[in-house]
Amino acid sequence: MGRSHDLKTLFRLARLHWRAGFRKQFRRMRTPSGCIFGVFGMLLIVGWLGIMIFGPGGGGADLAPSDAVGAGRGLHLFFAQAFMAAFCFLNMMSAFNAKGLYLPKAEVQALLSAPISTSDLVRYRLFVDGGKTALSGVIFVALFWARLPSPGYGVIGILLALFAITIAGRMVSMALGNTNLWIGRFFHGRALGRVGFMVGMIVWAVMVGFLVSSDVAGELFGGEESMGQRMQAAAETPIVVVLLAPMRPFAELVLAETLVQFLTWLAVDVALLVLVFELCAYSAGELREATLTTSEELAKRIGAMRKGHSGLSVMGRLGRKKGKRVRRVPRIFGQGRTGTIAWAQLVGITRFSLATFLIGFVVVGFVVMISLKINGSSEKQVMGSSLLITGLGTVYLATTMRFDFRSSLSRMESIKSWPISAGRLFFATVFPQALLMVLLLVIGVLARTILKETFHPVLAQCLLLIPVVVYAWVALDNAVFLVFPVKFIPGQDGAVHHIGRSLLLVVLRLILLAIAGGVLAAVLLLLIFVTKYFGQDLEIVELVAPWILFAGILGAGFAFTFAGGVALRRFDVSRQVS
Amino acid sequence: MATSTPLLSVRNLTRRFDEVVAVDELSFEVSPGEILGLVGPNGAGKTTTLRTIAGILPIQDGEISVAGHDLDREPLGAKSALAWVPDDPQPNENLTVMEHLEFTAGIYGVDEWSALATQLLERFDLSAKSEALGGELSRGMRQKLAFAQAWLTGPEVVLMDEPLSGLDPLGIRAAKEEIQELAANGAAIVLSSHLLKLIEELADRLLIIDSGRAVFTGTLSEARASDLAERGGSLEEIFLAATGAVIEDDVAED
Numbered sequence: 001m002g003r004s005h006d007l008k009t010l011f012r013l014a015r016l017h018w019r020a021g022f023r024k025q026f027r028r029m030r031t032p033s034g035c036i037f038g039v040f041g042m043l044l045i046v047g048w049l050g051i052m053i054f055g056p057g058g059g060g061a062d063l064a065p066s067d068a069v070g071a072g073r074g075l076h077l078f079f080a081q082a083f084m085a086a087f088c089f090l091n092m093m094s095a096f097n098a099k100g101l102y103l104p105k106a107e108v109q110a111l112l113s114a115p116i117s118t119s120d121l122v123r124y125r126l127f128v129d130g131g132k133t134a135l136s137g138v139i140f141v142a143l144f145w146a147r148l149p150s151p152g153y154g155v156i157g158i159l160l161a162l163f164a165i166t167i168a169g170r171m172v173s174m175a176l177g178n179t180n181l182w183i184g185r186f187f188h189g190r191a192l193g194r195v196g197f198m199v200g201m202i203v204w205a206v207m208v209g210f211l212v213s214s215d216v217a218g219e220l221f222g223g224e225e226s227m228g229q230r231m232q233a234a235a236e237t238p239i240v241v242v243l244l245a246p247m248r249p250f251a252e253l254v255l256a257e258t259l260v261q262f263l264t265w266l267a268v269d270v271a272l273l274v275l276v277f278e279l280c281a282y283s284a285g286e287l288r289e290a291t292l293t294t295s296e297e298l299a300k301r302i303g304a305m306r307k308g309h310s311g312l313s314v315m316g317r318l319g320r321k322k323g324k325r326v327r328r329v330p331r332i333f334g335q336g337r338t339g340t341i342a343w344a345q346l347v348g349i350t351r352f353s354l355a356t357f358l359i360g361f362v363v364v365g366f367v368v369m370i371s372l373k374i375n376g377s378s379e380k381q382v383m384g385s386s387l388l389i390t391g392l393g394t395v396y397l398a399t400t401m402r403f404d405f406r407s408s409l410s411r412m413e414s415i416k417s418w419p420i421s422a423g424r425l426f427f428a429t430v431f432p433q434a435l436l437m438v439l440l441l442v443i444g445v446l447a448r449t450i451l452k453e454t455f456h457p458v459l460a461q462c463l464l465l466i467p468v469v470v471y472a473w474v475a476l477d478n479a480v481f482l483v484f485p486v487k488f489i490p491g492q493d494g495a496v497h498h499i500g501r502s503l504l505l506v507v508l509r510l511i512l513l514a515i516a517g518g519v520l521a522a523v524l525l526l527l528i529f530v531t532k533y534f535g536q537d538l539e540i541v542e543l544v545a546p547w548i549l550f551a552g553i554l555g556a557g558f559a560f561t562f563a564g565g566v567a568l569r570r571f572d573v574s575r576q577v578s
Numbered sequence: 579m580a581t582s583t584p585l586l587s588v589r590n591l592t593r594r595f596d597e598v599v600a601v602d603e604l605s606f607e608v609s610p611g612e613i614l615g616l617v618g619p620n621g622a623g624k625t626t627t628l629r630t631i632a633g634i635l636p637i638q639d640g641e642i643s644v645a646g647h648d649l650d651r652e653p654l655g656a657k658s659a660l661a662w663v664p665d666d667p668q669p670n671e672n673l674t675v676m677e678h679l680e681f682t683a684g685i686y687g688v689d690e691w692s693a694l695a696t697q698l699l700e701r702f703d704l705s706a707k708s709e710a711l712g713g714e715l716s717r718g719m720r721q722k723l724a725f726a727q728a729w730l731t732g733p734e735v736v737l738m739d740e741p742l743s744g745l746d747p748l749g750i751r752a753a754k755e756e757i758q759e760l761a762a763n764g765a766a767i768v769l770s771s772h773l774l775k776l777i778e779e780l781a782d783r784l785l786i787i788d789s790g791r792a793v794f795t796g797t798l799s800e801a802r803a804s805d806l807a808e809r810g811g812s813l814e815e816i817f818l819a820a821t822g823a824v825i826e827d828d829v830a831e832d
Contacts, residue, residue: 304671304713325709326674340684348672411668416634418685419657573634574595574626 010116010124013107018131028497041500049142073255078235080251081244084161088247091169093199098298099187100177100290101125101170105299108292118284122174126167126277133162149255153262157254160269164250167276174280177290184285326351333428337420341428349403349436359400360436364444367392368451377454385454386445386462393441394473403433405478409485413573423565426478430564434474438467461546468553473513475560480509482567516559520552584609584643585659585766586631586735591640593626593790600626602790604640608735608766613757615781616770617813619821623790624770625665628737631768632662645734658686661733665740667724669712675699675723676708679730686731698726701756703749717744725753729760736760736767742776754780774813784813786820793820 029038101122103111111121137159148154178184234240249272253265329347333339349356370392371385408415408429418425442463449455486501524545531541584607593601601623608614618624629635631642633653642649645659669678676695683691699705702722707715715723721744728736741757742750757780761767771777777784784801786794794801794816802811806819 326711335684337685337687340681343684344670344673344677344681347677348670351672411670413629413634413664414662414668417632417657417660417662419654420685421654570636573629 007120007123010120011127014124014128014131017128025497034497037500037504038497039500040504041497044499044503049138075232075235076255077248077251078231078244080254081247084165084247084250085244087162088165088168091165092172095169095173095176096199098173098294099184100287100292100294101174101284102298103291103295105295108295112288112291118287119281122170122281122284123277126170126280129166129170130163133166134159137162149257150262153256154254156262156266157250157252157256157269160253160266160273161247161250164269164273164276167273167280171276171280171283173294174284174287177287177294178283178285179289180285184290333432337418338424338428341418341420341425342432345403345429345432348407349432356401356403356436360397360440363396363400364389364393364440367396368444368448371448372452375452377452377456379456379458382449382454382456383458383462385448385452386459387465389444389448390441390462390466390469393444394437394470397437397440398474398477401433401437403436404430404474405481405485412571416568416571416573421565422568423561426475426564426568427561430474430478431471434467434471437470437474441466441470465546465550465553468550468557472516472553472557472560475557475564476509476512476516479560479564479567480505480512482564482571484508485571516552516556520549520556523552524548582610585645586768587641587643588627588631589641591627591630591637591642593623593630593635593638600790601630604787604790604792606785606792606795608768610734610764610766611761612782613761613767613769613780615777615784616768616787617772617774617777617784617817618787622787622821624787625739626790627787628662628739628768628770632660632737633657634662658731659734661728661731661736663721663724663728663736663738663741665743666717667720669715669720669723671711671713673712674709675704675712675715678712678723678727682727682730688731691730694730695726698729702726702752718746718749721745722749722753725756729756733765736765737770738767739770740772741769742771742773774817778813786817788821 025038028034101118103121103125140158140162141155144154144158145151175181175183176187249265249268253262253269256262256265327350329343329350331339331343332346333342367389371388374381374385374388415425420428445459445463445466449459484501484505486498486505524541527544527548528538528541531538586608588607589605591601591604592599604623604627606614616624616627626635630637631644631649633649633656637650642656644656647655647659649656670681673681676699679691679695679698682688683695688694696705699708702725704719704722704726707719710719712720712723721741725741738757742753745753754776757767757769769777769781778798781798783797784794785792794804794806796804798813798816801807801813801816801820806816808819
């Protein structure tokens with residue numbers, strides 16, 4: 001089989017993949033509900049991109065700080081290069097997780113055993129990557145559309161830059177997996193995922209440190225005060241100029257203003273791309289072993305994510321040395337059936353907890369930052385900020401943490417055979433996650449209180465309210481999930497359909513919550529009416545209202561637990577879930 | 579084989595999935611110490627039947643009694659007396675092998691479990707894996723763990739769906755001995771498998787189902803004495819005759 005024939009076959013395979021992807025998408029839309037989900041998903045995506053381009057932000061993100069905008073093309077060029085370099089660096093760090101050449105599980109054995117040269121396999125993979133990059137590039141285009149001097153030219157620049165960055169990442173992963181090279185031999189058999197993650201985190205921390213800490217930046221760049229001036233100083237530093245130089249041709253194309261500029265830099269960029277593309281393909285070397293390991297590991301990771309685990313916790317689990325003793329988790333919930341199930345859930349939370357806690361703290365930190373915008377220490381302001389942290393934090397944490405029925409889907413067959421009532425089983429499964437969320441949110445509320453020095457007696461009531469609010473939402477979230485077991489996994493087939501379905505289910509959860517809130521509001525209104533009717537002081541209502549609220553949300557939690565139990569009993573293990 | 583009051587009784591069980599009738603008016607009983615071999619072609623309704631008896635799928639029509647407990651009215655009593663070994667066990671990825679047994683003991687209310695658990699790990703050749711996480715186990719190991727979990731609860735009724743999948747020859751032999759010993763100790767066992775040799779070797783009685791309906795119930799000797807043995811006396815020949823399977827040689831002869 002000749003080389004051109006090899007490539008033709010591989011490109012045909014790529015085309016078949018694309019066609020299959022579109023076919024799956026359209027097949028999902030053949031039923032009325034599938035059609036509604038698909039259209040809704042498409043509207044959401046188009047709407048989101050539209051808001052980014054034409055919304056109030058007028059093109060969304062602006063990398064340059066406010067005092068640097070309008071500072072000239074040089075600074076914008078610097079920001080474009082810096083952004084590309086940061087993205088390229090992250091991409092190269094992620095290559096540590098995928099030594100060799102990643103090929104999908106279904107293809108890896110067939111392609112490695114087929115009479116195809118490694119170089120052609122690399123070309124095929126880069127070609128597929130190019131297609132995916134073009135899709136993800138749409139988001140970047142939307143993000144920066146209004147900031148581009150000439151959007152038509154800039155779009156081409158962004159797409160070419162993304163493709164170049166993808167190839168750079170591939171080159172790193174191939175070098176790490178190439179046993180013909182010393183670097184490949186050195187890293188042979190070593191798990192590098194954590195190294196990449198740690199190096200990435202450290203470099204990001206250093207970068208943020210440079211930008212945020214005026215002392216460090218001032219000392220290095222001459223004591224300038226403002227962010228824009230600091231950036232300008234950084235942009236002129238020789239080492240920064242050299243480090244960012246490889247990005248210069250792509251940044252020039254992104255910021256091209258005239259046709260001449262565009263055509264010149266387009267020619268340069270295309271030539272560069274062809275060069276690195278072929279360099280990447282020719283330098284492939286001996287990649288088979290690393291390719292097999294990587295493809296198997298990534299398949300495992302994708303499989304684990306499909307089971308409901310988050311990406312970081314999967315990394316922790318896969319990075320564990322087999323046979324290594326694990327820490328014993330005490331049975332703090334008792335020895336009974338409910339306690340046993342809750343204990344197993346707690347084991348899941350604590351055993352690979354680093355990633356979960358990290359995500360949890362980031363989420364809570366984020367909502368605390370938002371709440372800091374509320375100033376003052378009056379009762380209303382303290383209550384408002386605490387409720388904001390609780391409300392936003394609950395929804396975000398419930399979405400990111402997956403120690404509930406989302407991670408139990410593959411075991412539903414066993415779970416349903418256990419001799420325990422469905423209501424208790426439901427409670428025991430979701431309770432530990434709710435407890436963890438309560439802990440994080442209490443820390444968040446207290447951290448805000450300390451930061452803003454807003455100690456007020458109403459804080460005690462707010463803290464008391466957190467457990468019931470969190471449990472009610474977690475119970476509702478899981479009850480709906482058991483009726484519609486929909487998990488959105490990035491990159492899954494029929495993504496548009498899934499986005500629409502997931503969002504509609506969030507709306508359903510909110511409607512159910514609003515109904516519960518409506519019932520509670522009706523009770524309070526009735527109380528006010530009765531109090532007025534009997535000529536009593538409304539202070540009584542003010543006094544008992546928080547307790548009615550507490551009891552009402554607690555009652556909603558019970559109701560959602562009951563509904564969850566019913567949903568669990570009716571859960572059909574034979575249906576296909578995705 | 580005992581012939582006392584059945585530990586498992588299934589009467590007129592019917593299960594539909596939308597328009598498809600997966601199980602159709604199926605009735606059978608299993609007595610203490612008896613092993614019932616459940617066989618049928620792909621899609622015959624074997625797994626659906628077992629899942630319904632295990633309480634995993636709700637009963638749409640019919641009655642199921644496990645160790646004297648009506649599964650519909652007393653699900654917890656029935657499930658406590660029952661152990662389920664699925665065809666592809668999915669252990670909890672975060673628990674170690676020993677913790678799985680601790681967990682099972684907690685769920686089924688087994689008090690003195692530790693010594694028995696250690697013993698079961700030895701019997702199923704899992705001692706070296708006691709600290710391994712569920713997610714690290716191979717297919718065969720997962721199957722052995724599912725056996726150990728089932729055995730730990732001291733079940734009166736055991737349901738097994740393709741229980742020997744993924745086991746090595748040594749594991750297969752050990753599993754067969756364990757199944758026979760469990761039956762000898764009085765448990766009623768339903769064994770579903772496509773390995774007809776295994777059924778022939780272990781089962782006291784046969785239940786052949788096709789399209790959700792029972793096409794034969796009885797002992798292997800009864801089957802051999804019936805019209806089903808026209809083409810031969812092996813279980814394979816009987817199975818093919820019972821399910822109406824046409825083999826190429828027959829077509830050629832016609």
